[in-house]
Amino acid sequence: MIEVGDLKKGMVIMVDGEPYRVVDVNKHHMAMGRGIIRTKLKSVKSGLVKDVNFSSGERVDEANLTFKEAQFLYSDGEHYHFMAMDDYEQYALTEEEIQDAKWYLIENLQVSIVFLEDKPIGIQLPNVVVLKIAETEPTFKGDTVSGGGKPAVLETGLRITVPFFVESGEMVKVDTRTGEYVERA
Template sequence: MGYSMGDLKKGLKIEIDGIPYKIVEYQHVKPGKGPAFVRVKIKSFIDGKVLEKTFHAGDKCDEPRLEEKQMQYLYDDGENCQFMDTQTYEQIAISDEDVGENKKWMLDGMMVSILFHNGNPIGLEVPQVVELKIVQTPPNFRGDTQGSNKKPATLETGAVVQIPFHVLEGEVIRVDTVRGEYIEKANK
């Protein structure tokens, strides 16, 4: 199925030349002379690049075949991260390079959301809040009673976040993966 100029809106997913995009900005332009047109900014699902494109009446673009699946992260074999569909037990590999920054929040067994385009994995999202154990952090400093200062903590996935001084090694904390920030101690 295709889209024409009148179908376009912010948030819509479209495909141009075989690449899936999401419309991140939309502007309907009605010039003094000539027909109206639509100017959009589109973000590629493949490489994250943002492009500007103009659509005129009669221009068409396709609806991409996108599918989002919840999959379980199994392990990293050194080059690829291995994931499994818990319904079908089908496994897929995504290169460490494509997993990128998400890797530092992923624990074996964690469920992640993987976006597929025409059956190929093109994107991955970890949960916004994850619970991870602190494996290394300096001991508490005496005198820090306000808890205003922060210290670095290395988590079990290798990620480093700033935590309040009163939080200790071995404790499990909740982390915001979007901002890469400590939220609170997890109640275990």
């Protein structure tokens, strides 16, 4: 059992005996009462999305998930193909199952495939991935003092903000949980 206050985007929970992926979580606090946790849940089986409100302190069952280490092979436009590291079996997942993880996938990236009842339902990325900067604005002398950053597009199409001293073609580490620049690789 997990407390609803600890729910995070991407978790899979059981509601009314059905597995649901948490799409969005918002916490609202009342003046003299308990808080409300508003969630948007997507059914793993049917794909239907519904809004569910929980009272603060409620508990829900976490889905019984299993994980298998795999390597990303390629994307053919409709499916993302992975190969299990232990038995070399290949799995094809749709963009809907991958969700925002598609922005971090590069060939040969090691991930974990998430299974629910022996059916793949998604992937779990490493906390940090190394990606190449495809394009960013040139640096001007004196920009490094002001702090902040400049927009950059990575090789996967992801847009992030990087420090002024980072140039096109450099490799950078990106946090897959927040989508933010960590450091140069």
